[in-house]
Amino acid sequence: EFVFEHQIDSVKTELIDSGDRIEEESPLPELENEKKNLPIYAYKEQLMKAVDDHQVLVIVGETGSGKTIQIPQFLDEAGYTRRGMIGCTQPRRVAAMSVAARVAREKGVKLGNEVGYSIRFEDRTSQKTVLKYMTDGRLLHEFRQQLRKEPILASYSVIMVDEAHERTVNTDILFSLLKDVTRARPDFKLIISSATLDAIKFSDYFDSAPIFTIPGRKFPVEILYTRAPEPDYLAAAVATALQIHATEEAGDGDILVFLTGQEEIEAAEVIVSEKIRKVGTKMAELIICPIYANLPSEVQARVFDPTPKGARKLVLATNIAETSLTIDGIKYVVDCGFAKMKSYSPRVGMESLVVEPITRASANQRAGRSGRTGPGKCFRLYTAYTFANELDENIVPEIQRTNLGNVVLTLKSLGVDDLLHFDFMDPPPAEALVKALELLYALGALNKRGELTRVGEVMSEFPLDPMLSKMIVASEKYGCCDEIISISCMLSVGNSIFCRPKGKEILADNARRSFHMGDVGDHIALLNVYNFWKDNNFSSQWCYENYVQGRSMRRARDIRDQLERLVARAGIPLLSNVNDLDAIKKAIASGFFPHSARLQKHGDGYVTVKHKQNACIHPSSGLAEVCPRWVMYHELVLTTKEFMRQVTQLKPEWLLEVAPHYYKVEEVGI
Numbered sequence: 001e002f003v004f005e006h007q008i009d010s011v012k013t014e015l016i017d018s019g020d021r022i023e024e025e026s027p028l029p030e031l032e033n034e035k036k037n038l039p040i041y042a043y044k045e046q047l048m049k050a051v052d053d054h055q056v057l058v059i060v061g062e063t064g065s066g067k068t069i070q071i072p073q074f075l076d077e078a079g080y081t082r083r084g085m086i087g088c089t090q091p092r093r094v095a096a097m098s099v100a101a102r103v104a105r106e107k108g109v110k111l112g113n114e115v116g117y118s119i120r121f122e123d124r125t126s127q128k129t130v131l132k133y134m135t136d137g138r139l140l141h142e143f144r145q146q147l148r149k150e151p152i153l154a155s156y157s158v159i160m161v162d163e164a165h166e167r168t169v170n171t172d173i174l175f176s177l178l179k180d181v182t183r184a185r186p187d188f189k190l191i192i193s194s195a196t197l198d199a200i201k202f203s204d205y206f207d208s209a210p211i212f213t214i215p216g217r218k219f220p221v222e223i224l225y226t227r228a229p230e231p232d233y234l235a236a237a238v239a240t241a242l243q244i245h246a247t248e249e250a251g252d253g254d255i256l257v258f259l260t261g262q263e264e265i266e267a268a269e270v271i272v273s274e275k276i277r278k279v280g281t282k283m284a285e286l287i288i289c290p291i292y293a294n295l296p297s298e299v300q301a302r303v304f305d306p307t308p309k310g311a312r313k314l315v316l317a318t319n320i321a322e323t324s325l326t327i328d329g330i331k332y333v334v335d336c337g338f339a340k341m342k343s344y345s346p347r348v349g350m351e352s353l354v355v356e357p358i359t360r361a362s363a364n365q366r367a368g369r370s371g372r373t374g375p376g377k378c379f380r381l382y383t384a385y386t387f388a389n390e391l392d393e394n395i396v397p398e399i400q401r402t403n404l405g406n407v408v409l410t411l412k413s414l415g416v417d418d419l420l421h422f423d424f425m426d427p428p429p430a431e432a433l434v435k436a437l438e439l440l441y442a443l444g445a446l447n448k449r450g451e452l453t454r455v456g457e458v459m460s461e462f463p464l465d466p467m468l469s470k471m472i473v474a475s476e477k478y479g480c481c482d483e484i485i486s487i488s489c490m491l492s493v494g495n496s497i498f499c500r501p502k503g504k505e506i507l508a509d510n511a512r513r514s515f516h517m518g519d520v521g522d523h524i525a526l527l528n529v530y531n532f533w534k535d536n537n538f539s540s541q542w543c544y545e546n547y548v549q550g551r552s553m554r555r556a557r558d559i560r561d562q563l564e565r566l567v568a569r570a571g572i573p574l575l576s577n578v579n580d581l582d583a584i585k586k587a588i589a590s591g592f593f594p595h596s597a598r599l600q601k602h603g604d605g606y607v608t609v610k611h612k613q614n615a616c617i618h619p620s621s622g623l624a625e626v627c628p629r630w631v632m633y634h635e636l637v638l639t640t641k642e643f644m645r646q647v648t649q650l651k652p653e654w655l656l657e658v659a660p661h662y663y664k665v666e667e668v669g670i
């Protein structure tokens with residue numbers, strides 16, 4: 001049991017000199033030693049024998065035992081790369097990039113040559129690549145491209161589906177497709193690797209495949225709970241981390257704090273830095289390392305740098321650090337008890353990321369991160385009662401809580417006709433499947449018989465939500481593909497375009513408003529940001545002066561380059577129609593017509609046209625105070641109430657123009 005002390009300014013600690021920093025990359029021999037110390041190393045021979053003897057193998061091992069980074073290398077040494085590549089799938093982009101970089105370093109090769117990775121919008125592989133890390137989504141993409149090729153996945157000798165316990169939609173679809181590959185190709189090996197013990201389920205699914213267990217090395221972890229529920233877990237997390245830093249001797253271990261997302265992590269970073277600055281040099285140096293999906297890879301890599309002597313590392317992470325990435329030297333874990341989860345309501349037909357309590361399995365994984373190299377401590381920012389009685393035991397597979405639009409499109413494009421009888425490990429709710437089929441039909445991706453149309457085929461080429469892909473396909477008709485892909489890439493970057501630094505809120509808000517001039521709506525405002533930035537030669541200085549996040553913009557530009565290539569491949573001419581805003585908005589409406597809403601009579605917000613859902617315009621929208629009668633929105637997010645994010649004004653007659661099969665004249669009131 002522990003008590004929070006939100007006041008740390010009074011804590012006195014000796015000043016510790018942290019002058020000597022280790023800056024060189026570790027030389028290879030040292031990595032060789034590290035490698036041999038991993039639990040998995042002792043099982044190398046046995047493991048390779050098991051792979052030899054069985055076509056499908058389920059591997060279970062404690063997080064950090066070396067599965068992801070070592071097994072593909074073992075397979076390489078055992079000669080499997082002579083017959084083809086070793087592919088290793090990851091649910092998360094960051095993990096694919098980061099582990100590939102590590103493997104390249106261990107092998108002393110340049111990333112992108114023998115060892116590479118492939119993630120959406122970025123392919124760092126070459127002719128030479130034999131060890132290929134990729135997101136599960138990328139492998140699905142390869143399946144689709146090879147649909148008519150025999151034998152399928154011929155360039156791979158082994159596929160390792162890693163982090164299988166996460167049960168992402170893509171991984172779940174891969175299970176079934178890969179099962180077929182094993183039946184068609186006796187020479188093909190499949191490894192399913194998981195960090196938790198639900199291995200029996202995997203084994204059952206793959207016709208009783210054997211389970212190989214790698215016993216982990218685990219030290220005792222002391223678990224501490226709060227006495228009462230914490231009303232503000234962010235403040236509590238920061239206070240706890242600082243308390244640990246102040247009271248436990250630096251140099252004896254680093255701190256890992258689990259938060260739910262980028263915004264929280266950035267906020268925590270600001271608070272911690274401020275507090276530390278106030279305390280001055282009375283405390284040992286604290287090196288703050290954030291890690292989350294959108295962080296640029298150079299910054300991400302910093303989290304793995306060894307902590308200089310006398311200092312302490314404070315890692316602020318999303319659940320990426322739960323099982324996908326292992327950071328050495330962690331002795332203290334602070335667990336806020338929440339994570340961002342995709343959730344989907346089939347009734348309303350919307351998908352959103354919501355902060356939800358984690359499962360007991362996750363809580364235990366998080367705690368385990370502190371006991372890898374010695375005894376650890378885990379501070380849970382919730383009560384023992386909550387842990388025992390309120391958390392779910394295990395995760396619900398994503399396929400049962402997602403917008404299935406893309407899943408269905410993917411399956412259809414993979415030639416799967418009978419979705420209701422597809423060999424899902426856990427089938428999604430039939431209701432959600434039907435909703436997805438309806439949406440795709442409404443978007444024109446499927447015909448009445450449920451077959452993929454030409455439009456659907458083109459849409460499935462884009463790694464985007466079906467509504468976004470439809471908007472791009474439709475832009476051809478309105479001659480504004482150029483603008484639409486700029487808007488798409490800006491939407492894909494998410495809500496991290498504008499920044500609002502403390503003390504400069506008014507300036508930032510003014511800058512932001514200037515992009516909305518003429519109440520053009522959020523989509524056009526995003527387009528304006530992109531175009532102004534482009535007109536200023538993509539300058540960082542311009543971003544700084546306009547309170548725009550340079551790194552988000554650079555990511556948007558990368559995505560745009562990719563989209564430009566995809567659009568060219570799909571044969572859509574890259575026409576620009578920047579002065580006809582209505583044309584651009586009609587193209588948007590062609591994809592987002594299901595997301596239309598109208599202002600209610602008595603000024604109490606909006607109601608969505610199709611599902612009669614109450615909603616408000618998000619306060620961050622340029623139209624929040626304008627309140628047009630008709631709007632379309634990019635997404636609905638549920639916080640204190642339902643908010644529409646990225647909103648644009650709509651003329652109701654457009655709904656009939658772009659979706660005459662979907663809206664009736666009465667519904668749009670004309």
Ligand code: ADP
Pocket residue numbers: 038061062063064065066067068069070098099101102304323324325326327328
């Ligand atoms: P598992 O997949 O079984 O969870 P990993 O294959 O990720 O385990 O390997 C764990 C070991 O590799 C840990 O000691 C970890 O610190 C080290 N490691 C993993 N990624 C990196 C990296 N990018 N930089 C440095 N060390 C890393």
Ligand code: MG
Pocket residue numbers: 064067068069162323324325
């Ligand atoms: Mg791993």
